[in-house]
Amino acid sequence: MKQTPLTNRRLSFYSLKLRPFRTACLILVVTILAFTLFGGSVLTASLENGMNSMIQRLGADLMVVPEGYKADMEEVLLKGDPCHFYFSPSIAQQVAQIEGVAQVTAQFFLTSLSESCCSAQVQLIGFEPETDFVIQPWIARTYGSVVENGVLIAGSDIVLESDHTLRLFNCSYPVAAQLEKTATGLDSSVFMNMDTMKSLFASAREVGINFLAADEPGGSVSSVLVKVKKGHDPETVASLIRNRIPQVDVIVSKSMITGIADNLGSLVDYIQMLAILLWAIAVLVLTAVFSVTINERKKEFAVLRILGATRKRLVSLVLTESLILSAMGGVAGTAAAGVLVLPFSAYIGERLQLPYLQPNTGVVLGILALSLLLSSAVGPLASIYAAARISRTETYLTMREGE
Amino acid sequence: MVKNRLLTGILLIILGALIAFGPITVFPVCGVHTKETAADSAMKMDGHKSDDSVHASKDTSGMTANTATSNKVMKCHWTARAELGTGLVIALLGLLMLIFRSAQIKLGLSIALGLNGILALLIPTVLIGVCGNVKMTCRSLTLPALVILASVVTVAAAANAFYLYHSNRKEQVGT
Numbered sequence: 001m002k003q004t005p006l007t008n009r010r011l012s013f014y015s016l017k018l019r020p021f022r023t024a025c026l027i028l029v030v031t032i033l034a035f036t037l038f039g040g041s042v043l044t045a046s047l048e049n050g051m052n053s054m055i056q057r058l059g060a061d062l063m064v065v066p067e068g069y070k071a072d073m074e075e076v077l078l079k080g081d082p083c084h085f086y087f088s089p090s091i092a093q094q095v096a097q098i099e100g101v102a103q104v105t106a107q108f109f110l111t112s113l114s115e116s117c118c119s120a121q122v123q124l125i126g127f128e129p130e131t132d133f134v135i136q137p138w139i140a141r142t143y144g145s146v147v148e149n150g151v152l153i154a155g156s157d158i159v160l161e162s163d164h165t166l167r168l169f170n171c172s173y174p175v176a177a178q179l180e181k182t183a184t185g186l187d188s189s190v191f192m193n194m195d196t197m198k199s200l201f202a203s204a205r206e207v208g209i210n211f212l213a214a215d216e217p218g219g220s221v222s223s224v225l226v227k228v229k230k231g232h233d234p235e236t237v238a239s240l241i242r243n244r245i246p247q248v249d250v251i252v253s254k255s256m257i258t259g260i261a262d263n264l265g266s267l268v269d270y271i272q273m274l275a276i277l278l279w280a281i282a283v284l285v286l287t288a289v290f291s292v293t294i295n296e297r298k299k300e301f302a303v304l305r306i307l308g309a310t311r312k313r314l315v316s317l318v319l320t321e322s323l324i325l326s327a328m329g330g331v332a333g334t335a336a337a338g339v340l341v342l343p344f345s346a347y348i349g350e351r352l353q354l355p356y357l358q359p360n361t362g363v364v365l366g367i368l369a370l371s372l373l374l375s376s377a378v379g380p381l382a383s384i385y386a387a388a389r390i391s392r393t394e395t396y397l398t399m400r401e402g403e
Numbered sequence: 404m405v406k407n408r409l410l411t412g413i414l415l416i417i418l419g420a421l422i423a424f425g426p427i428t429v430f431p432v433c434g435v436h437t438k439e440t441a442a443d444s445a446m447k448m449d450g451h452k453s454d455d456s457v458h459a460s461k462d463t464s465g466m467t468a469n470t471a472t473s474n475k476v477m478k479c480h481w482t483a484r485a486e487l488g489t490g491l492v493i494a495l496l497g498l499l500m501l502i503f504r505s506a507q508i509k510l511g512l513s514i515a516l517g518l519n520g521i522l523a524l525l526i527p528t529v530l531i532g533v534c535g536n537v538k539m540t541c542r543s544l545t546l547p548a549l550v551i552l553a554s555v556v557t558v559a560a561a562a563n564a565f566y567l568y569h570s571n572r573k574e575q576v577g578t
Binding site for chain 1: 535536537538540542543544547548550551
């Protein structure tokens with residue numbers, strides 16, 4: 001018969017196997033903890049990442065839009081819901097003359113038809129390359145050269161045709177680059193210079209879409225983006241614009257971001273508090289359970305002492321048992337969170353209605369390692385007291401107990 | 404052995420039912436989309452303001468009264484239909500797993516379940532697919548759900564087949 005040494009690990013496994021219900025319950029406690037730690041951390045990191053990306057990408061301090069279209073512009077920026085509205089290009093010149101305004105650029109919006117499978121309608125944004133300070137620095141990160149006429153730049157969520165083109169208003173346009181994800185509505189937008197927008201506009205007319213005579217690139221614009229001079233308060237400049245130019249609305253980027261950041265902040269706080277609370281509960285529950293079971297197992301440990309196990313060995317046995325429990329729970333919890341949070345990131349982002357951008361693999365792996373470490377540490381931490389108590393017990397007295 | 408049979412059978416019945424009915428209930432596909440046809444479309448501007456400098460128009464849908472629409476059945480609709488069949492087969496095989504006691508039959512059923520799991524995985528990813536737009540629920544919800552469920556079926560069936568094959572061999576060596 002094959003003989004196997006009775007190591008700490010083997011003894012711990014036997015002990016856990018002997019009490020399946022207790023083992024399953026303790027593993028479940030750590031599983032819930034690890035699930036919350038890993039899932040919550042990935043969620044928090046994704047929301048913070050999304051928020052940072054949004055701050056970086058908005059670019060302009062103020063956005064001037066036609067009166068009544070403030071909410072629509074915010075929808076374009078945050079959710080990518082296609083929308084178009086126009087006002088006179090002379091507004092850009094009027095805005096440029098207001099004190100505190102450093103730079104001004106205009107954009108022209110158009111909404112596509114839902115032409116290919118499920119591509120739905122997308123926001124088409126035309127910018128002026130000479131004055132633009134918002135789109136081009138962002139495009140430069142993935143596309144080195146200037147955006148030429150007839151060429152499109154697609155947001156990360158745009159589905160391209162197999163030949164790397166986009167079909168808009170029955171015409172195919174080559175896509176020079178697809179931008180990196182930003183967690184804003186701009187991910188589902190398509191960018192082009194004003195000349196390309198003009199030809200696209202002509203194509204739209206050809207397929208039967210009627211516009212007002214003035215509503216065409218050059219004859220009108222959709223929004224005027226403003227960079228405020230250093231030392232000037234964007235809110236003050238915004239009120240100056242509102243007072244001096246009639247029938248316009250001004251969006252202050254900082255205020256818009258602050259509103260989202262407040263919502264996000266409370267959600268992140270809630271997740272972090274839940275994780276800390278669960279960690280504390282897990283430590284308390286495991287400490288209580290280990291204390292009680294060690295009391296019940298006094299005689300078992302006394303027998304081990306009689307068989308030659310040292311006090312150190314008993315401590316090591318209790319710690320190994322708790323480490324196995326918490327490691328199993330940790331692996332199960334992080335795996336469950338990984339399966340639920342990572343593949344469904346697009347859906348979660350959509351449901352939260354907050355900028356949600358999953359961090360890169362390195363960060364996710366870092367969070368995974370930390371969550372595994374913290375959840376695996378719960379067991380040994382909780383059993384230190386029980387282990388110390390069992391090592392102090394006198395074997396002779398324990399064996400005679402109850403006689 | 405009985406416990407293993409019960410556990411595997413019930414798990415596979417649940418997974419099969421989820422694969423079959425999930426895409427039409429819990430994690431639904433988009434199904435039939437209403438698509439605007441470009442040739443007949445006409446963008447009607449509304450909400451124009453009389454002021455010369457500001458003439459805003461809002462048309463979030465892009466098209467209004469003159470827009471012609473047609474219903475287009477999307478890829479995800481067919482994926483849901485195919486998964487309905489595959490899921491039901493998985494659930495049925497799981498049920499047979501509960502009924503039959505012979506290890507040889509259960510081994511055969513496990514292999515069939517594993518292959519069906521692979522098929523359930525390939526339908527939304529390779530064979531038919533789902534819509535391309537990341538905002539469509541079929542892509543953000545149905546696809547990952549089906550991939551996870553089909554993977555669990557495949558892994559569970561493979562593990563069961565492995566276990567049955569080895570226990571069967573042990574029994575043969577013992578006799």
